[in-house]
Amino acid sequence: MSAIVEAEGLTRQFTVRDGARRRRVLAVDDLTTRISAGEAVGYIGANGAGKSTTIKMLTGILVPTSGTVTTCGLRPVKDRRRLAREVGVVFGQRSQLWWDLPVRESFRILAAIHTLSAAAERARTEELVERLELAGFLAVPVRQLSLGQRMRAEVAAALLHSPRLVILDEPTIGLDVLSKQRLREFLVAERRAHGTTLLLTTHDMGDVERLCDRVLLIDHGRLVYDGDLAGLSRTAGAERVLTVDLTAPSADLTGIPAARHLSSEANGLRQRLAFDAESTTAARVFAAVAERAEVVDFTVEEPDIEDVVRRIYAARR
Amino acid sequence: MRTTVRVYWRLLRAGFQRQSAYRLAALGGLVANTTFGLLKVAVLFATVRAAGGSLAGYDVGRMGTYVWISQAMLGSVNLHGRTDIAERIKDGRVAVDFLRPLDVQAAEITTEVGRSLFALIPRGLPMIAIGAVVGMAAPESAAAYPLGVLSVLLGIVISSATAYLVGVAGFWLVETRGLQVCYMVVSGFLAGLFVPIQLFPRWLLLVAHASPFPSMMMYPIEILSGRVGLAGALALLGAQLAWLAGVGGLGQALTRAGRRHLEVQGG
Ligand SMILES: Nc1ncnc2c1ncn2[C@@H]1O[C@H](COP(=O)(O)OP(=O)(O)OP(=O)(O)O)[C@@H](O)[C@H]1O
Ligand SMILES: [Mg+2]
Numbered sequence: 127m128s129a130i131v132e133a134e135g136l137t138r139q140f141t142v143r144d145g146a147r148r149r150r151v152l153a154v155d156d157l158t159t160r161i162s163a164g165e166a167v168g169y170i171g172a173n174g175a176g177k178s179t180t181i182k183m184l185t186g187i188l189v190p191t192s193g194t195v196t197t198c199g200l201r202p203v204k205d206r207r208r209l210a211r212e213v214g215v216v217f218g219q220r221s222q223l224w225w226d227l228p229v230r231e232s233f234r235i236l237a238a239i240h241t242l243s244a245a246a247e248r249a250r251t252e253e254l255v256e257r258l259e260l261a262g263f264l265a266v267p268v269r270q271l272s273l274g275q276r277m278r279a280e281v282a283a284a285l286l287h288s289p290r291l292v293i294l295d296e297p298t299i300g301l302d303v304l305s306k307q308r309l310r311e312f313l314v315a316e317r318r319a320h321g322t323t324l325l326l327t328t329h330d331m332g333d334v335e336r337l338c339d340r341v342l343l344i345d346h347g348r349l350v351y352d353g354d355l356a357g358l359s360r361t362a363g364a365e366r367v368l369t370v371d372l373t374a375p376s377a378d379l380t381g382i383p384a385a386r387h388l389s390s391e392a393n394g395l396r397q398r399l400a401f402d403a404e405s406t407t408a409a410r411v412f413a414a415v416a417e418r419a420e421v422v423d424f425t426v427e428e429p430d431i432e433d434v435v436r437r438i439y440a441a442r443r
Numbered sequence: 444m445r446t447t448v449r450v451y452w453r454l455l456r457a458g459f460q461r462q463s464a465y466r467l468a469a470l471g472g473l474v475a476n477t478t479f480g481l482l483k484v485a486v487l488f489a490t491v492r493a494a495g496g497s498l499a500g501y502d503v504g505r506m507g508t509y510v511w512i513s514q515a516m517l518g519s520v521n522l523h524g525r526t527d528i529a530e531r532i533k534d535g536r537v538a539v540d541f542l543r544p545l546d547v548q549a550a551e552i553t554t555e556v557g558r559s560l561f562a563l564i565p566r567g568l569p570m571i572a573i574g575a576v577v578g579m580a581a582p583e584s585a586a587a588y589p590l591g592v593l594s595v596l597l598g599i600v601i602s603s604a605t606a607y608l609v610g611v612a613g614f615w616l617v618e619t620r621g622l623q624v625c626y627m628v629v630s631g632f633l634a635g636l637f638v639p640i641q642l643f644p645r646w647l648l649l650v651a652h653a654s655p656f657p658s659m660m661m662y663p664i665e666i667l668s669g670r671v672g673l674a675g676a677l678a679l680l681g682a683q684l685a686w687l688a689g690v691g692g693l694g695q696a697l698t699r700a701g702r703r704h705l706e707v708q709g710g
Contacts, residue, residue, distance in 0.1 A: 140706065187538045189703050203702075210544035222539045224457060226464045231457070238453035239543055241446040267464070 131161040135193035153179040155347035166324040168338035176347040177327040214289035218296035240287035254282040274305040362437040364429035365400040371423040458557020469565035480514040499641035504580030508668035511574025518566030519559035521602040524626030529610035582669030591667035614701030635661035
């Protein structure tokens, strides 16, 4: 498969003034990775880990201190204008729409900027308006939109020229649950329809779970994990949790193989057991519980990714 | 080439439309322009009369033309140094400019010129109308009109391209307000906004001519008031083109260098 992003030893340093002293910040530190066409990659890490800085280098906004990167086969800084035709970027907190013009007018200008033919412009605009449900506010000036409406318009604006690579820097920041879900559904459909490559930074693990088949975790500018989500939990040794409701109050369910008793409520009517997904299965733990007590109901909780990230960070300190 | 024209035409229209959203501001500008214009008439006419009816090639009629055309251009020629690009560099929105397949400088200047052209409607035309009533001299040759209009457009573009330089200084300076205020103080004066630069003492006239500012406002007025003949008009247009090439080329170089220096602020 062809590479959409290839970074080699990509590094960016900032000099920040700290009172009278100057201090160096390694925002991105020796990043080497490759993203293939069609992948959906979640780029995660704590605040200040270096996600936005990486994106700025990938798109040619920021010049790397050292290392190389090619995006869509182009050198971002040198071929900036050509690259802009291949990539669509949404910076969650930065608008690319014309603030005092109606949404529709921004789309028209962008279509002209990207030299879409009249037919292509009409077809693509219609598609996006329908899928992102923009019809209700096409005539409204951008400054009057709600955040959720604006984000949908931003996404449409970034995707209007059907870019091969879509980069979203915190696209769901500040959105309510329903808006988030709609946006995710749209992105899934868009990928299915056009085979678009997706690179997404977010603090919302729901975004990663629903949208991404690969995760890059970055800590202080360094890549610390590259793989799928399940693997991330495994790396961190995170546990799944089985909660059972029993017919009668029972003693604590200790001593179940490869599981650990966490808590009991209401005299043992409800009990929680943690187990490592590597060494046993939910079915086996459940079977062992069922041998000792009669179960009315149960749930299995997957490890919380934020917790996973926290564990990985902690293990590196 | 055709697609390029289409893109920048869109941007020009966008600037035009954006400006049209601010009707109240246009009205305020109109009132200010008129008041200031009448004031200039009072002072400058008195000066011309005191000088015996003619001063540095200006009689009362030409001085009327000077006053009302300078007032008409005031809303469209950037003599304050404030630009959108300065704001965008400061808060990091300029990142979005670099994400477009456009020449950042050309796109910015085109949009600003679009705004300026809109301003000619609510703020420019009424000044000409007032001037026609209050009294202003016409040039002798009819050819002065198209040349004058061309010169006005060039003046607007040169001012946008020069103000752009102040804006992109923000690639190096965290705060460009000081520079902008300097530009505002110097540009209006040397562009001939307050008095025609021909009334300046000789040394100051030399300083003015060594700057792009007279080409923003003074030159078009000289052509439209008939203070210069056809040959003079062509020479002034040539000077405008030279200034445009100069500030435009400098802007290109600064944009390119600034980009390497750029540290987009904010997450
Ligand atoms: N223009 C700049 N000048 C100086 N330091 C900067 C600049 N931009 C980023 N940094 C520093 O680089 C580091 C990485 O910042 P970056 O914005 O890439 O983080 P991030 O992972 O996107 O964080 P967040 O999740 O908060 O958006 C931080 O320590 C930040 O302070
Ligand atoms: Mg960020």
